[in-house]
Amino acid sequence: MLRIAVPNKGSLSGPASAMLHEAGYKQRKESKELVLVDPDNEVEFFYLRPRDIAIYVSSGKLDIGITGRDLLLDSGANAEEILELGFARSTFRYATRPGTAEGPADFHGMTIATSYEGIVAKHLADQGIDASVVHLDGAVETAVQLGVAQVIADVVETGTSLRNAGLEVIGEPILTSEAVVVRRTGASADDPEVQRFLRRLQGVLVARSYVMMDYDCRAEHLEQAVALTPGLESPTVSPLHNEGWVAVRAMVPAKDAQRIMDDLYALGARAILTTEIHACRL
Numbered sequence: 001m002l003r004i005a006v007p008n009k010g011s012l013s014g015p016a017s018a019m020l021h022e023a024g025y026k027q028r029k030e031s032k033e034l035v036l037v038d039p040d041n042e043v044e045f046f047y048l049r050p051r052d053i054a055i056y057v058s059s060g061k062l063d064i065g066i067t068g069r070d071l072l073l074d075s076g077a078n079a080e081e082i083l084e085l086g087f088a089r090s091t092f093r094y095a096t097r098p099g100t101a102e103g104p105a106d107f108h109g110m111t112i113a114t115s116y117e118g119i120v121a122k123h124l125a126d127q128g129i130d131a132s133v134v135h136l137d138g139a140v141e142t143a144v145q146l147g148v149a150q151v152i153a154d155v156v157e158t159g160t161s162l163r164n165a166g167l168e169v170i171g172e173p174i175l176t177s178e179a180v181v182v183r184r185t186g187a188s189a190d191d192p193e194v195q196r197f198l199r200r201l202q203g204v205l206v207a208r209s210y211v212m213m214d215y216d217c218r219a220e221h222l223e224q225a226v227a228l229t230p231g232l233e234s235p236t237v238s239p240l241h242n243e244g245w246v247a248v249r250a251m252v253p254a255k256d257a258q259r260i261m262d263d264l265y266a267l268g269a270r271a272i273l274t275t276e277i278h279a280c281r282l
């Protein structure tokens with residue numbers, strides 16, 4: 001039975017469970033459940049603190065886990081990412097009050113507050129910056145106002161938390177993060193249970209980002225129409241009862257669907273429909 005770590009709290013928890021549910025797995029009904037067996041799919045889920053997940057996976061007691069890339073790197077655990085999941089996207093950045101420093105090189109002798117000590121200590125060492133790091137559990141933005149640090153290093157998504165604290169980002173992002181699937185470094189890549197799990201999640205990612213498009217067009221416009229909707233392999237083209245017309249079916253990126261429909265219409269295509277994809281295996 002595959003043993004999988006799932007975040008039990010925070011930004012990763014809801015979207016991770018939603019994705020697993022979409023992939024056909026049973027998910028817990030209430031947040032106090034810490035372990036859940038899904039016998040039909042031969043999987044056991046362990047709901048753990050996001051920060052601890054890479055550590056459990058690196059120990060080999062759990063086969064794979066869902067966590068954030070930033071948390072994985074911060075943990076220093078012997079685990080590696082094997083699939084990007086496209087949610088909990090963020091950057092990890094330094095921020096200060098305006099006028100404190102022009103770049104990280106000016107941090108010499110300053111104190112930097114962060115919940116991600118591992119990432120920050122490594123970044124400072126790599127850049128040869130001699131600054132102190134103070135660890136805080138959260139709400140790190142307030143550390144400057146309260147005089148605990150001159151600089152913070154934290155997760156930034158919209159930048160609202162920084163603005164509210166009167167801070168501005170400084171220097172380039174230290175890293176960009178999103179939710180990822182991790183496994184122990186060097187674990188066998190072709191374990192069939194792991195492969196099946198990854199295929200299911202990849203199916204969800206594709207189903208979320210593509211729609212199915214159907215339309216009718218004149219045979220003489222087919223090549224131009226197919227250039228707009230090349231599909232993943234190649235579109236399905238079927239004859240219509242009306243001679244000189246064909247029906248075309250292809251997957252298209254959801255974000256481009258409306259523009260493609262406009263272009264097809266302009267080409268003379270009609271009965272242009274899009275439908276959601278609920279699940280797929282490519």
Ligand SMILES: Nc1ncnc2c1ncn2[C@@H]1O[C@H](COP(=O)(O)OP(=O)(O)OP(=O)(O)O)[C@@H](O)[C@H]1O
Pocket residue numbers: 009010011012050051067068069070071088089090138155156157158177178179
């Ligand atoms: N506002 C945000 N937008 C996108 N991703 C975020 C945001 N805040 C945190 N994350 C991501 O969530 C993960 C951190 O999860 P974690 O549960 O430790 O913290 P959290 O979501 O801030 O929750 P809390 O601090 O309330 O426990 C990291 O991968 C981080 O990049």
Ligand SMILES: O=P(O)(O)OC[C@H]1O[C@H](OP(=O)(O)OP(=O)(O)O)[C@H](O)[C@@H]1O
Pocket residue numbers: 137138139140141154155156157158159160161162
């Ligand atoms: O750029 P933004 O869109 O404002 O998002 C970033 C903020 O979101 C998270 O905080 P959270 O609400 O989880 O509180 P925390 O600081 O206690 O973790 C993160 O730690 C940042 O503070």
Ligand SMILES: [Mg+2]
Pocket residue numbers: 138
């Ligand atoms: Mg947080």
